[in-house]
Amino acid sequence: MSENEKSALKRVLERYGLKSVKSVKTVEEVVKDADLIDITKIDDDLVDEVGRVTDFDNLSKTTQKRIILLGMTIKMAEEGKNGLTLEEVIEATNEFYVELLLEYLVRMKILERRGKWSWRTRKQCEYRLSEGGKRVLKLMKIFEEPGKEGG
Amino acid sequence: MDVIVDVILRKETVEQLKTKRKQFKLLVKNAELLASELEKYKELFVVKYRARDLAEIFLTNLVVEKIKKGEVDGEVIEIDLKDYEDKINKFVGIVVEMENLFSES
Numbered sequence: 001m002s003e004n005e006k007s008a009l010k011r012v013l014e015r016y017g018l019k020s021v022k023s024v025k026t027v028e029e030v031v032k033d034a035d036l037i038d039i040t041k042i043d044d045d046l047v048d049e050v051g052r053v054t055d056f057d058n059l060s061k062t063t064q065k066r067i068i069l070l071g072m073t074i075k076m077a078e079e080g081k082n083g084l085t086l087e088e089v090i091e092a093t094n095e096f097y098v099e100l101l102l103e104y105l106v107r108m109k110i111l112e113r114r115g116k117w118s119w120r121t122r123k124q125c126e127y128r129l130s131e132g133g134k135r136v137l138k139l140m141k142i143f144e145e146p147g148k149e150g151g
Numbered sequence: 152m153d154v155i156v157d158v159i160l161r162k163e164t165v166e167q168l169k170t171k172r173k174q175f176k177l178l179v180k181n182a183e184l185l186a187s188e189l190e191k192y193k194e195l196f197v198v199k200y201r202a203r204d205l206a207e208i209f210l211t212n213l214v215v216e217k218i219k220k221g222e223v224d225g226e227v228i229e230i231d232l233k234d235y236e237d238k239i240n241k242f243v244g245i246v247v248e249m250e251n252l253f254s255e256s
Contacts, residue, residue, distance in 0.1 A: 131252055132249055132252055132253065135245050135248055135249045135252070136249075138245050139242060139245050139246070142238050142241045142242055142245075143212045143213065143215070143216045143238065144216070145238070
């Protein structure tokens with residue numbers, strides 16, 4: 001992990017208050033943390049709450065943070081493969097679109113609760129997150145491109 | 152159709168942009184260009200506030216880009232969406248992709 005990635009990871013962890021900065025040395029340590037990476041466990045914690053809500057805003061802040069970390073951790077695990085890089089994920093968390101992506105995650109949970117969709121495998125979840133994340137980045141880049149207004 | 156929209160930047164965004172002002176009045180000219188594009192997909196946007204939410208995201212990002220370029224010097228910002236038709240189409244297109252990605256099927 002590069003120094004940039006280390007400091008970026010620390011910033012994010014600080015922002016969401018999930019781990020002390022000093023205790024995290026590598027991405028791998030975060031990935032290994034069962035609380036953050038074990039989808040089944042997070043499902044158990046979330047399912048009742050998500051089942052009651054109709055939109056993301058109604059989730060508790062703690063739950064929102066956990067979902068954020070779930071998505072981010074999966075991306076971290078995929079780093080260097082087909083997923084987003086850590087830097088890209090962190091960049092996305094600084095922008096508005098991360099909520100868009102998170103809302104889709106919650107929607108999946110609601111559909112699951114209603115028996116209309118199943119997480120089935122971790123791969124399926126990862127695929128949607130990964131593809132969703134890529135589109136989030138595409139959205140971000142739209143505004144960076146010069147348009148008519150820019151001459 | 153011209154509309155006036157209040158844009159409030161998040162704390163993190165204000166810090167990133169190193170700007171002191173966090174609230175702006177946005178005069179949006181030809182607002183129907185964005186509204187009509189979102190309206191096309193209203194059946195797809197199953198969440199009731201989705202279209203409004205997306206419009207807010209789009210407009211807020213235009214403001215952020217203008218701030219980054221140093222084009223904002225007061226509380227009121229004027230934007231003509233005729234200049235952003237290409238961005239509107241791309242934006243809505245990608246959102247539609249995402250809606251489909253996370254749909255039931």
